[in-house]
Amino acid sequence: MKRYLLLCAIGIVVTAFIPNLTRKSAAAALQDDARVAEVLDFLKANVSATTDEQIRITEIAAPPFHEGARAAYMKKLLAAAGLRVEMDTTGNVIGEYSGTSQDIIMLTAHMDTVFPAGTNVSVKRDGNRLFAPGISDNGTGLAALVVIARALHETKIRPKSTILFVADVGEEGEGNLRGMRALVDAYKKRLKYVIALDGSATEYVTTAALASRRVEIALSGPGGHSWSDFGVPNPIHAMGRGIARFVAARVPESPRTSFNIGEIEGGTSVNSIPSRALMKVDLRSESEAELAKLENFLRDSIQSGIDEEMSAARERGMAGNASMLDLKISVLGIRPAGELPDNSPLLAALLAADTRVGNRSRHERSSTDANIPLSVGIPAISLGAGGRSGGAHTLEEWYEPTNRELGLQRVALTLLAIAGLEP
Numbered sequence: 001m002k003r004y005l006l007l008c009a010i011g012i013v014v015t016a017f018i019p020n021l022t023r024k025s026a027a028a029a030l031q032d033d034a035r036v037a038e039v040l041d042f043l044k045a046n047v048s049a050t051t052d053e054q055i056r057i058t059e060i061a062a063p064p065f066h067e068g069a070r071a072a073y074m075k076k077l078l079a080a081a082g083l084r085v086e087m088d089t090t091g092n093v094i095g096e097y098s099g100t101s102q103d104i105i106m107l108t109a110h111m112d113t114v115f116p117a118g119t120n121v122s123v124k125r126d127g128n129r130l131f132a133p134g135i136s137d138n139g140t141g142l143a144a145l146v147v148i149a150r151a152l153h154e155t156k157i158r159p160k161s162t163i164l165f166v167a168d169v170g171e172e173g174e175g176n177l178r179g180m181r182a183l184v185d186a187y188k189k190r191l192k193y194v195i196a197l198d199g200s201a202t203e204y205v206t207t208a209a210l211a212s213r214r215v216e217i218a219l220s221g222p223g224g225h226s227w228s229d230f231g232v233p234n235p236i237h238a239m240g241r242g243i244a245r246f247v248a249a250r251v252p253e254s255p256r257t258s259f260n261i262g263e264i265e266g267g268t269s270v271n272s273i274p275s276r277a278l279m280k281v282d283l284r285s286e287s288e289a290e291l292a293k294l295e296n297f298l299r300d301s302i303q304s305g306i307d308e309e310m311s312a313a314r315e316r317g318m319a320g321n322a323s324m325l326d327l328k329i330s331v332l333g334i335r336p337a338g339e340l341p342d343n344s345p346l347l348a349a350l351l352a353a354d355t356r357v358g359n360r361s362r363h364e365r366s367s368t369d370a371n372i373p374l375s376v377g378i379p380a381i382s383l384g385a386g387g388r389s390g391g392a393h394t395l396e397e398w399y400e401p402t403n404r405e406l407g408l409q410r411v412a413l414t415l416l417a418i419a420g421l422e423p
Contacts, residue, residue, distance in 0.1 A: 242305025338374025
């Protein structure tokens with residue numbers, strides 16, 4: 001028995017040692033490969049051109065569910081970078097850089113923004129700073145996608161794994177990660193790693209997926225005149241009562257949990273009792289269990305608001321036994337949780353890249369395209385593509401290309417390390 005346990009222990013040590021040795025050997029080979037140095041030099045030399053391309057991409061509007069014009073442009077750019085390009089039925093633009101194996105590494109950047117149709121997306125300069133909605137999120141990622149594809153093509157790098165350069169749809173808001181869901185469904189059997197480029201920051205790497213629910217709540221009632229029909233059940237009043245109860249919820253700090261009522265609408269005029277009220281709520285948590293509890297509390301709170309409003313209407317003699325308020329709850333989006341193991345080769349590759357470019361990054365949990373592959377056990381991370389930025393998701397969003405090459409080189413080194421190189 002002791003001998004058996006000893007052999008098991010040796011087996012565990014060897015099993016852990018071999019992958020680590022393989023990763024260190026791969027990193028060393030990458031370090032000494034002249035072609036990799038050429039890729040890094042190309043990225044540094046093309047920083048200015050990359051920023052110019054980012055401006056052109058940003059100025060093509062891509063509101064939620066309407067990424068078509070930007071997709072057409074990205075298709076041209078990836079084709080010009082030497083890739084074989086196609087667009088799938090979901091709207092994703094997929095450029096293939098063939099490897100010698102059937103394994104697939106996916107480098108992605110989402111095309112959609114949070115801004116509605118009609119938003120002015122013209123880029124304005126103030127010194128080294130660029131201002132425009134979506135200039136960083138995700139103009140930075142899309143421009144990086146293109147220049148890294150160009151770098152591999154120009155230097156004639158031969159990877160072992162096939163690399164897919166993907167400009168995907170539906171990452172923001174109610175898009176519900178539909179682009180990434182379609183990609184994982186299509187390539188799941190061959191997909192080994194996913195790197196999602198999102199924004200500019202290089203001081204962190206997203207290794208854990210934040211679970212979220214987006215919920216729409218609609219209430220409808222009889223409506224009427226604010227004076228002559230005073231007392232009938234008012235959907236906005238009912239929703240307000242429910243909101244007051246819900247926002248008083250005490251959510252845990254650990255696991256961190258949050259909520260946000262982001263949209264409210266309803267009514268037709270100040271002197272009309274509305275016949276409809278609607279709100280959209282964002283719920284997030286590091287724990288699926290806490291998220292479920294919070295969603296249940298939201299539903300209970302709104303029902304309590306309805307009950308209170310109906311009770312008030314009955315006291316005023318304006319309601320019978322029936323509710324007179326109809327409730328409809330729709331789940332607009334579900335983003336699953338997941339986490340990259342600490343011993344993942346993908347994380348080791350990223351850390352080696354950080355060391356080479358002189359960067360330090362902390363691990364973070366967030367809601368990105370990486371949620372979908374992580375939730376099904378496919379190793380994935382989300383990275384910023386370099387530079388500095390601020391004001392994301394606002395009309396004052398800005399970007400500066402300062403140290404942009406560091407972010408580009410960090411991504412390329414991570415990508416090539418996990419793809420492997422042929423002699």
